[in-house]
Amino acid sequence: MAEGYTVNQSFDSDDEDNTHFQSSGRDACIIVIDCSSSMFTEFERDEKTLSSFTICLNVFERLMLNKIINNNKDLIGAILYNTKNSPDPGDNMHNDNSLVVPKNCAVLMPLNQIEPENIRFIKNLLASDDFLDFDNKFGHSTDAKIADVLWLCSSIFSSCGKQIKVPQIMWFTDQDSPHQVGSSDHQQSFQRAKDLQQFQLDLQFYPMKDSFDGGLFYKELLCQILGIEMEEFEFPTTQLDEKLLIQRMFRRAHNKRAIAHLLVEISSNAKFGVGIYSLTRTSQIPKSTVISRHSRELIETKRSYKYGVIPEDAVDVDNLHYDLDYTEKLEPGMMVKYQQCGGEKIKFTHLEAYEIKQVMDPKIKILGFKPSSVLSDYHHIKGSYFIYPNDNKIKHSATLFRALWERCLVDDKVIICIFTMRLKSYPRLVALVPQEQKVGIDSEVLRYEGFRLDFIPFAGDIRDLSEVLTGKNLIDSNTTTVMKKMLSRLRLHYAPTMFNNPTVTNIYRKIEESYFEDENKTEDDIFEDPMVPNLDAQDNRIEEHIQCLSEQLGRLEDEDVKAAKRKNTDIIEGGPRKKITADDINIELVLEKCKEGRVKELTVSILKSYLELKGVSGLSKLTKSQLIENVLKLSKS
Structure with missing residues (x-):
């Protein structure tokens, strides 16, 4: 496992078919920060003077900046424990006055929708040398009860007034033994942790000390909250590098949602369900919003089509301007699409165009097995996907999936398939490549066990460059x-x-x-x-x-x-251009491509050279499709 088990670690934890979480609602996150004196001890790292508390605030700031851009409807808050005082977070924070804060705890920021004022408050807190008089306002202690901290988190989630999809807690501390074993505080902590199982919490724990011993207290506490066995739990490692800590936080907070749920068809009577996951995602530039210059109101754009009758005496039809008073609205059912072929426009209705595109139903159809050595580096023509079994589609899919995966690993085989992602998408040739789990230095899972779905080319997609790469090697x-x-x-x-x-x-x-x-x-x-x-x-x-x-x-x-x-x-x-002769072009290659219907594989220069050899003029303004049409006409004559 990566940095300790979380509820979101399951690939299907956020899918529509999962019954543990609500399919609607907002994500809510509470940052829990230990404020004992040791968290404020300064140390040098990368020529900077930092403290564990400073790192926590920097992570909190980056988290808010990320959420306010990606999903500003999410809820986020922060509480402090091991404080001496419990001051009010401020009037600008929309604090819930009915909430009773336990002793040695404080609400730094109530659980609310992210606003720029919250980010500015954290920025000012980091910019201040004394964290805005933190010692006098909050103070430090080691007397906080973990049971009170857990109760405060559950109370904030319950009283936020919003429907929460996934309640999440990020816990930062360097105290590995907050209570003496066997004490009343120790027992109350585990009883409160057992009560929190009903919330289905996604709890992420971040130790802030190199010598942190999770076995003294927190490992058993986390297993109690998450409801898993201690033998299956790997305690998270310490990470005090700010950049790596932020990367770890974003990686663990990322929802592993499937982009599609499909059936893998071995035969007509043997199928199993899988989820398709994207391994990469392109960062999107924020969309611009058009507003009125005067009223600053949003401007909505709607598009409609109109048609009119072409006058009989019209000369320039392409540049014809219609009188809007004599036009009518063009309804979707009145529109047709066409494909130009051989100089003719072949028309299709919307239903016919849809049926043409719908070659196969969405599924993965297994064609056969091949040794993994048949795949080369240049066969990877697109970013890969990852597939994982989904028992919600067909029961016991995981059993059949694992048997197929283990057999392919032993025999060093890949599965060649036809992959149709969704309706109206074209079938693609893919290879299912089995892969084993790979763990990094910091117990980070770099690669999960399962099948990687690689897109591979069809025969017509591979170009023959032997006619192009004919130059001699002049380098010694x-x-x-x-x-x-x-x-x-x-x-x-x-x-x-x-x-x-x-x-x-x-x-x-x-x-x-x-x-x-x-x-x-x-x-x-x-x-x-x-x-x-x-x-x-x-x-x-x-x-x-x-x-x-x-x-x-x-x-x-x-x-x-x-x-x-x-x-x-x-x-x-203005020197004369060399005249192309039959020796400059492989005429047999062109004619062979014409017979096989693979003229598109020829380059534009070869097409032009062949047509010029045949005496065709005016080639500079022709597109490749027009050049192909001319070549096909000459090859038939």
């Missing part, structure tokens, strides 16, 4: 050796988390800066595009090979310059 072995050394010096240890999308990141940073007007911005906060390489560092790495490479490639550079000068001279002086 010495130059190749030098280039290998250069590439080894520029080698990069890549990880998917190294690069954020610079466009999306910059846009959100600009939005954040324009709203909050951060006056405490430092040079470290200036956005740097991670995709821009450090040219000075690269030059220093390959400096010793540059001179040798220049000596090896000097002759080729001179020949390229001469060739470019000859080409420019021909263009300027």
Whole structure:
């Protein structure tokens, strides 16, 4: 397991068919932060002075910024424990005055919908040297009861007044033994944890000390709340690196929803259900909203079609302007679609177009098994999916799925299938590749056990480049050796988390800066595009090979310059273009492609050369489809 078990760890925990959680409602999250004196002890990390409490506030701020952009309807709040005082969070926080806060606990931020004022409050708290007089306002202690903290969380969830889909708690502490074993406080904590099982909590625990021993208290407490056996539970590891901690939090908070539920068909009588999961998701740029310049109201755009009768004396039909008084609204049933073929427009109704696109019902149809060696790197033409069994479709699907998965692993086989994602989608050729679970250094699950769904090309998608790659290798072995050394010096240890999308990141940073007007911005906060390489560092790495490479490639550079000068001279002086002969093009290849119906595989240059050889003129303005039509006509004649 990654960083400890959570309810969301199950792949189907948030699907519509799951009965444990409500299918509607809002996500609600409470941040629980220990405020004992040890959490404020400063330490040096990456040339910065930090404390565990500062890291918790930074994580809280990033979480709110993420939620206010992605889903501002979510609820979020924060409570502190091991405090000396319990002050009111403030009038601007919409505090619930009916809530009784236990001793040595405090509500830093009530559970409410995220507002910019909440984020500004946390920013001001971080910018202050004394956390806005934290010692006098809240203070520190070690007398808080864990049972009271759990009761406060459940009371906040119950009294928020909103329908909650998944109640979530993120717990930060460095105290591994808050109560003495066998004491009344210790027993009350476990009794309260047992009562919380009815809430189906998603509790994420983050120890904030390197020597944290979860076996003293919290491992048993978490197992009691989550309702799992201690032997099956792996206690989360300590992570004090702020960036890695934020990545861990977002990764665990991400809902693993299936993008589709399909049946895998082995035969007409043997099927099992699976869920399809996307391994990657493109970061979206926020959509712009059109508003009125004067009233600042939202502007809604609606589109409708009208038709009119073309006058008999009309000359320029393409640029004809209709009089709106003599037009009528075009209803959807009156519209048709057409496909131009052979100079004719073949018309289809909406129903006919739908039936043409619906080649197969949504499913995964197994064609057969092949050794895994048949797949090459260039066969991966699209990002992969991940499939996992779903017993809600067909009972005992997991049993059949696992038997198939284990057999493919033992025999080193992949499954070739036809994959239709949903209605009106075209069938794709895919390979189901079995994979085993892979765990990282920090007990992070890097890869789950199951089948990876790889998209592979059809026969017509693979191009034959033998006619293009006919150039001779003019590079000798010495130059190749030098280039290998250069590439080894520029080698990069890549990880998917190294690069954020610079466009999306910059846009959100600009939005954040324009709203909050951060006056405490430092040079470290200036956005740097991670995709821009450090040219000075690269030059220093390959400096010793540059001179040798220049000596090896000097002759080729001179020949390229001469060739470019000859080409420019021909263009300027209007020199005659070399006439294409039958030796310059493989006519048999073109005719063979025409017979097989695979003319689309030929490049535009080959098509033009063939037509020019046949005496066809005016080829510069023709598209590839028009060139293909001309080639097919000539091949039939």
